[in-house]
Structure formats: structure tokens, C-alpha cells
Amino acid sequence: MTTTALDVITLGETMVSFAAHEAGTLEDAATFTKIVAGAESNVGVGLARLGLKVAWVSRLGADSFGRYIRRALEAEGIDCTAVATDTTRPTGFMLKSRALEGQDPVVEYFRRGSAASALSRADFDESRFLAARHLHVTGITPALSASCAELVEQAMTAMRAAGRTVSFDPNLRPKLWPSREAMAAHLNRLAGLADWVLPGIAEGRTLTGLDAPEDIAAFYLDRGARAVLVKLGAEGAYWRTREGAGRVPGVPVTNIVDTVGAGDAFAAGAISGRLEGLDWPQALARANWVGAQVIQVVGDMDGLPRRASLPATLRG
Numbered sequence: 001m002t003t004t005a006l007d008v009i010t011l012g013e014t015m016v017s018f019a020a021h022e023a024g025t026l027e028d029a030a031t032f033t034k035i036v037a038g039a040e041s042n043v044g045v046g047l048a049r050l051g052l053k054v055a056w057v058s059r060l061g062a063d064s065f066g067r068y069i070r071r072a073l074e075a076e077g078i079d080c081t082a083v084a085t086d087t088t089r090p091t092g093f094m095l096k097s098r099a100l101e102g103q104d105p106v107v108e109y110f111r112r113g114s115a116a117s118a119l120s121r122a123d124f125d126e127s128r129f130l131a132a133r134h135l136h137v138t139g140i141t142p143a144l145s146a147s148c149a150e151l152v153e154q155a156m157t158a159m160r161a162a163g164r165t166v167s168f169d170p171n172l173r174p175k176l177w178p179s180r181e182a183m184a185a186h187l188n189r190l191a192g193l194a195d196w197v198l199p200g201i202a203e204g205r206t207l208t209g210l211d212a213p214e215d216i217a218a219f220y221l222d223r224g225a226r227a228v229l230v231k232l233g234a235e236g237a238y239w240r241t242r243e244g245a246g247r248v249p250g251v252p253v254t255n256i257v258d259t260v261g262a263g264d265a266f267a268a269g270a271i272s273g274r275l276e277g278l279d280w281p282q283a284l285a286r287a288n289w290v291g292a293q294v295i296q297v298v299g300d301m302d303g304l305p306r307r308a309s310l311p312a313t314l315r316g
Contacts, residue, residue, distance in 0.1 A: 006079070006132035007275055008047050011057035011123075011155060012141040013116030014038025014073070015092040015109075016065040019298055023098045026106055036072045037094060037300045039138045039171050039264050046268025046290065048077040051307040052275065055079035055132065057123060059115040065091035066115065076301075082128055086115035096260065098298070104259050111144070120147035124154050134275060135159040136267065137194075138169045139187045143176035149186070156193040165274075168194035169267055170203045180206070192223035196274070198267055200231040213238040217245070229284065231266055236288050239280045248284040251292035261300035266291040268304065278316045286314040 017037035020029035044054045056078050060066030062085050069091065074080050092111030099105040111117070119141070129135065135155055142149035159166050170187050177183035184207045191197045197220045199207065204216035217228035217240035230238040236250035269290035273283030289311065294303035307315075 005053070006055050007052040008044070008134045008136055008271065009055045009057065009129055009132035010040040010044050010136040011119070011151070012038060012040035012138060013092060013111065013114065013119075013144060014041040014056075014058060014060075014069050015094050015111060015114075016068060017094045017096055017300070019096045020098045026095055026097045026108060029097065032095070033298070034068070035299045035301070036069050037096075037260075039140055039169070040136065041069075041073055041078070042261050042264035042300045042304070043136050043169075043267045043271070044078050045073070045076045045301050046265055046304045047272055049304050049306045050268065050272045050290075050310070052272055053079070055082060055128070057082045057119075057128075059084045059086045059089075059119055059123070061085075061089055061091035061115045062087045063091055065093060082123075082125065084115075084123065086118060089113060089115040089118055091115055099258070107260070114144075117144040117148060119144070119151050121150050121154055123151055124158070126158060129155060129159060130162050130164070132159075133164060134271065135164060135166045136169075136271060137166070137190075138171040139183075139190070140171050140173050140176070142186060142190065143173055143183070153190065153193065156190065160193060160195065165195045166193065167196040167198060167267065167271055169198040169263060170200075170207060171263065172203050172206060183207075188220075188223065191220050191225060194224075195226045196229065196270070197225045197227070198229045198231065198263070198270065200263060201233070204230055214240065214245070227280065229270055229280075229287075231263060237266070237284045239284055241280065244280075246281055248281055248288060251288050253292050253295060256295050258298045259295050261303075262291045262295050264300065265294040265304060273314075273316065276316045282314075282316065286310070289314055
């Protein structure tokens, strides 16, 4: 019998984010709050708060930003022992505007040549990865550099070959790719290496050229995925496997403050539910609820709930 010391391992870049206090354009913002931001670490924190054991693999600069990120994630219970300190490259950072009435904020990234962009196959420790039951990756990391793309593919292939489960969130960043065609080709191929694919409806349309969630899901099932979870925003989510399909309604939110991080929260809810043995409708009900909590506060991680706050019907 195979035993694992971790529930989930994830890898990717985490940056320091400066979130504007005042609504409006970034050039008009005068005051900012410093927070931690990274799709994969957002998912990791969400999972840790829900009671799972999580490790994160990355690289940080030998600078104050890197020390701040490491300290913040370790305080959340994330195992950062496989996070390298790069003495020659900086930790990336970003600026985020404050939007009103549920609009997406404007984000400007300062990540070129960052420590995390130097992630490579050398950062793949097989024994470390196989100590986890599940791997979560996104489409951001392979866009950072060729060596990052090689690491993501190696990790996905090794984990699935070893009988672990793998989730993949496309999490599109078109500006990081040479073209939309290159982005779609690469990410669609990676999606075929995953067990669970989690596109947003707009992402699915961009990547597949298809419109309906049913067709988007079928596209990825045909390429090797075992389950596809299409995020539909306020309408909830659509799931499809080879055995069945269905829709799970969203959770109404009256005051949307910040939409950034909602997809990561959804992923944390869905992954935790499945690893705890919930069926897909139950796991997506949890995912929708977790996502709804995050969009009611500023910051990618601040609204991520702890297990004790889960409604009894979502605990499994």
C-alpha cells in the first residue's frame, strides 16, 4: 500500500501584490496594501485552511519580498521546504487597482526575469512530489519560461503515471504567450495530462473555440481528462465525466468587492471535496461556496474560509 505524507503539492510563482485603496486608475492611486498573490499558493492556502496538508514548490529572491512571502505562507501551514532562494534573481511583484460593482481590477505585473521564472526540471524531486496524493498546477507557470513549462509537464506526467490525481486550471495570461494560438495549443496539450480540468467559461471558449460548457467539457474529455469543471460565474458550475454530467447553482452574493482569486478559491473547494470523497455535485457545491466568500473581500487570500466555517451540508 502506498502512503503519502501530503494531501496536495503545487508549484508556481507567488508575488507581492500592492492593492490600491482608492477606486479608479492605478496612476491615480496613492495608497496600497501589501499582500501575497499567486494562483497556486492561493489554492494551497485555501486547501490548508480547509484542513489539508499542502506543500508548495517555487523559487523566491533573496530579498524582502521573498522573505515576506515565505513567512506568510508558512504561517498558513504551507510546507515551503522545497522553495529555493535565488540569490541572482528578484521576487516578482504586481500592482492591482480597486474596482467597483464587481468589475475585474486592472493588474500590472513586474515579473520578467523573476526567481520563479528560473524554475526547471532541477526543481523536480520525485520523492517529494510522490509524497502527495494530488498535484495542482495552472497555465500561468508554463508561460513564464521554457524551463518552467518543462517542469510542469514533467510533474504532471510523473504524478499521473504514479496513480496520483492531477488538476489543471488554465488561468489564462495571454500577455505571457507569443500568441493566442501558441497559448491554446500548449495549454490544451497540458490539459490532456490532467485528471481534472477547471476552465472558466470564457477561458474554455478562448482555448477550444467552442461556446457551450457541454462542448468545452467534451473537448477535454476527448483529450484525456477524466473530469471537466467549467466555472460559470454567478450561475455556478458545470461538471462532466465519462459517467455523467450536471450543473451546480452558484451562491448569491450581494456585495462583490474583488473578483481576483475567485477561481483559485473554487479550485480549493473542488479539490478538497474530491480528496475527502465527495461526489462531483457535492464538491462543486463546496467550490461555489468557497469562491463566493473570496469575492466579498479585497485580496486573493483574505476571504478563504477555514474548515470550521463550512456549512454543515458542505462538510461531507
